Amino acid sequence: MPRSGPPFREPITYFRWDAKEWIRLHRTGWSIGKNIIFIQPHMLIWIGEMNTTIDTLWLLHAAIRNYYIASRTADQRRQPGLPAPNPIPARPYTPADLIHVQNHGQLPQPAGTVPAPIPIAASVSVPAPVPFPAPAAGPAPAPPLGGAAHEPVAQGVDAGTQAAQVNTTNFLYQPNPRTVNQELPPMLNIDDGEEKGEKERAAAKRRRMRRFEDAGLCDPGREGRNLEWRCANIFGQGTTGTVTLWVGVDESRTIAERLAVRDVAVESQKWIGPIFWRDKLPMELAILTRLERRKAHEHHVHRYHGHRIDVKKRRFRVFNEVCDMGDICQSLDWYSRQWRRRRNMFRWQNSHPEIRNILRARGDIPASGIVNVDQQEQDLKAVNDWAWYAFGKKQFLEAGKPVRAAVPGELPLPTNVLFEEYENMSELEDWYDDPLPVDIPEVIPEWFLWIVFDQLVDAFTMLGSGRINEENDDVDWNEIVHRDGHLGNVFVKPANGAVGKEINKENGHQYRQFGAHEAPSIVLADFDLAFFDLQSGNDEYADNPTHYMMRNHPLDAKDAGGRYAPEMFWCYEGHYLDERPSEKMTARTDVWQVGQMMWNLAMNSPGKDGFVQEPFTYTVSDEGEGIEKLLNDGSEYDIQKHKDDLFSGKTPFEASNMYSRTLKDTIIRCMDYRQHKRASFADLKLVTKEWAGKELPPGSKANGDLIICVSEAMEEFGLGQTYGRSKKRRT
Numbered sequence: 001m002p003r004s005g006p007p008f009r010e011p012i013t014y015f016r017w018d019a020k021e022w023i024r025l026h027r028t029g030w031s032i033g034k035n036i037i038f039i040q041p042h043m044l045i046w047i048g049e050m051n052t053t054i055d056t057l058w059l060l061h062a063a064i065r066n067y068y069i070a071s072r073t074a075d076q077r078r079q080p081g082l083p084a085p086n087p088i089p090a091r092p093y094t095p096a097d098l099i100h101v102q103n104h105g106q107l108p109q110p111a112g113t114v115p116a117p118i119p120i121a122a123s124v125s126v127p128a129p130v131p132f133p134a135p136a137a138g139p140a141p142a143p144p145l146g147g148a149a150h151e152p153v154a155q156g157v158d159a160g161t162q163a164a165q166v167n168t169t170n171f172l173y174q175p176n177p178r179t180v181n182q183e184l185p186p187m188l189n190i191d192d193g194e195e196k197g198e199k200e201r202a203a204a205k206r207r208r209m210r211r212f213e214d215a216g217l218c219d220p221g222r223e224g225r226n227l228e229w230r231c232a233n234i235f236g237q238g239t240t241g242t243v244t245l246w247v248g249v250d251e252s253r254t255i256a257e258r259l260a261v262r263d264v265a266v267e268s269q270k271w272i273g274p275i276f277w278r279d280k281l282p283m284e285l286a287i288l289t290r291l292e293r294r295k296a297h298e299h300h301v302h303r304y305h306g307h308r309i310d311v312k313k314r315r316f317r318v319f320n321e322v323c324d325m326g327d328i329c330q331s332l333d334w335y336s337r338q339w340r341r342r343r344n345m346f347r348w349q350n351s352h353p354e355i356r357n358i359l360r361a362r363g364d365i366p367a368s369g370i371v372n373v374d375q376q377e378q379d380l381k382a383v384n385d386w387a388w389y390a391f392g393k394k395q396f397l398e399a400g401k402p403v404r405a406a407v408p409g410e411l412p413l414p415t416n417v418l419f420e421e422y423e424n425m426s427e428l429e430d431w432y433d434d435p436l437p438v439d440i441p442e443v444i445p446e447w448f449l450w451i452v453f454d455q456l457v458d459a460f461t462m463l464g465s466g467r468i469n470e471e472n473d474d475v476d477w478n479e480i481v482h483r484d485g486h487l488g489n490v491f492v493k494p495a496n497g498a499v500g501k502e503i504n505k506e507n508g509h510q511y512r513q514f515g516a517h518e519a520p521s522i523v524l525a526d527f528d529l530a531f532f533d534l535q536s537g538n539d540e541y542a543d544n545p546t547h548y549m550m551r552n553h554p555l556d557a558k559d560a561g562g563r564y565a566p567e568m569f570w571c572y573e574g575h576y577l578d579e580r581p582s583e584k585m586t587a588r589t590d591v592w593q594v595g596q597m598m599w600n601l602a603m604n605s606p607g608k609d610g611f612v613q614e615p616f617t618y619t620v621s622d623e624g625e626g627i628e629k630l631l632n633d634g635s636e637y638d639i640q641k642h643k644d645d646l647f648s649g650k651t652p653f654e655a656s657n658m659y660s661r662t663l664k665d666t667i668i669r670c671m672d673y674r675q676h677k678r679a680s681f682a683d684l685k686l687v688t689k690e691w692a693g694k695e696l697p698p699g700s701k702a703n704g705d706l707i708i709c710v711s712e713a714m715e716e717f718g719l720g721q722t723y724g725r726s727k728k729r730r731t
Contacts, residue, residue, distance in 0.1 A: 185215030302525035323491035338441035464587035485593025562614025595670025617645035660699035
């Protein structure tokens with residue numbers, strides 16, 4: 001139950017608030033979660049006498065609904081109190097009563113009786129209740145499978161009417177389609193196909209965008225504010241949804257409001273199952289609604305501005321705040337691009353020792369090896385020149401063209417397939433014709449890493465307990481587990497309008513410099529994998545962890561394997577302890593996710609594919625070969641044995657040498673194999689709140705200003721900008 005008080009978004013929430021408070025005081029024997037309702041064979045859900053009665057009353061009496069609608073319109077900040085006379089019955093309604101009301105619009109009653117309307121206090125004027133229309137008579141239903149006959153039709157009730165309204169399958173976990181269905185436009189598809197020319201594809205894309213925009217924002221509360229809502233940009237598209245930028249434009253074409261709009265399509269089997277639903281909403285929407293009631297956006301959770309559900313299309317649309325600096329991977333591209341290049345070059349060299357041997361034999365590299373910085377630079381330049389000569393030669397040979405030796409004495413190609421290796425390396429165009437710098441690249445300042453760490457701890461604390469301060473412990477809350485904590489789901493926002501100083505511009509992006517006093521903040525977003533338990537701890541069948549684990553082994557899960565906590569996989573040792581059920585995912589699952597995000601930041605590896613970087617250990621063999629081994633490879637590990645290799649500081653991972661031991665040790669405390677050995681968020685907060693305010697963290701060599709990458713497209717669609725000043729739509 002919400003504890004923060006009005007205003008609420010929906011009239012029913014005011015009724016729930018009043019009714020629950022009254023029932024807890026005057027109906028102390030009523031249960032909250034002891035009624036078992038069979039949804040489908042072998043599936044059940046807990047609903048409780050109190051919630052059953054409240055839901056039944058709301059659906060049964062239009063007078064109650066009208067009373068709360070009128071009261072909310074009069075003053076959203078005031079809790080109106082129950083109508084008079086009090087509608088709460090002496091005995092709770094049963095699940096059968098609720099089902100009957102959903103199907104028939106009335107309680108099951110003896111023949112000839114008619115329910116009396118609930119009178120409303122004269123002080124509140126509400127519209128007269130609209131009577132339930134009687135459906136047209138229809139044919140009698142056929143007997144169910146197995147030959148069992150329907151129960152006799154009650155005397156005085158039209159047989160055709162009862163048959164037309166009977167619902168033989170109970171979906172009490174879903175909302176009533178008649179009250180929540182709000183039609184949404186078709187999904188936006190920006191995949192143009194390869195059969196058309198470039199101009200035809202562009203024209204088709206513009207037509208689809210225009211149809212999508214013409215269908216409207218589908219948010220009546222905003223579309224009636226004298227603003228014209230336009231679909232200004234496409235943030236991204238996946239297999240199940242699209243995220244678009246909508247701007248509210250006033251009469252002078254000034255952008256006055258903005259929303260990030262996410263359209264989600266749900267497969268039918270998922271939509272129909274109770275695991276997908278909470279609070280009669282898709283679970284993601286239920287979680288966002290609960291977090292907004294607790295004002296979680298004040299504690300670094302992405303702000304939610306409402307939703308719309310299209311039951312017929314199995315669709316919903318979510319409205320969220322816009323974060324101008326995008327996700328943190330994009331924001332920190334200034335640093336990560338250089339460190340990716342360094343890693344890729346060293347990985348390539350380690351995989352081709354024959355190149356170094358040939359160059360030494362030819363005299364380009366001293367036989368004694370690298371003896372000083374100048375020779376190291378000469379060595380790397382020679383290797384780089386030869387690699388690109390060989391790479392170019394291979395391309396010429398594949399095209400059937402003659403190849404002339406670029407250097408005296410033609411060098412043979414390496415034995416392994418060079419072309420495929422380069423194809424898998426990111427940022428190839430950035431370093432193909434440059435020697436690897438001897439000096440290490442810039443690193444993200446440590447003061448900013450502590451800010452991110454501290455704000456992530458706050459955000460996940462809100463998910464776990466619904467509060468930040470321990471003093472505020474009067475919270476009725478189910479622990480929420482995010483499950484999908486990676487840097488692609490962390491967005492960056494400017495602080496107090498700070499815009500920084502522009503230092504560079506390229507490829508549609510600006511690089512801006514920020515001091516610690518104007519540091520951006522972050523928010524945690526994307527709750528499509530988040531959950532809270534459906535069943536109680538006493539249920540024989542537990543949805544947690546059964547329904548929320550990854551199906552694959554970490555080594556078989558492609559780019560998602562090693563970046564998820566060990567207990568999210570079936571091979572986790574905690575799921576196979578004798579005489580114990582599988583170990584549930586808890587807030588400490590998210591602690592591991594925070595640890596892997598901070599590890600990525602300390603390694604300076606976010607950006608492009610950095611957000612899917614799995615934490616790994618790095619050692620160097622006796623032969624000088626670099627060995628990268630996934631931390632979470634499906635096997636149990638002792639984090640203390642790996643802490644030195646997680647932050648080895650060896651080439652090409654020198655970035656971690658720049659950070660304090662305190663930061664690295666705190667990250668390691670998050671990443672133990674077993675949940676109970678990890679730090680809690682309360683433990684982490686004791687450290688992060690102390691270090692987050694330090695502009696020069698003790699023991700750190702990573703100081704200075706922060707450089708953030710900002711999309712010029714977002715500058716164009718900023719608040720206060722004139723919409724349409726650029727004729728070219730950015731997508």
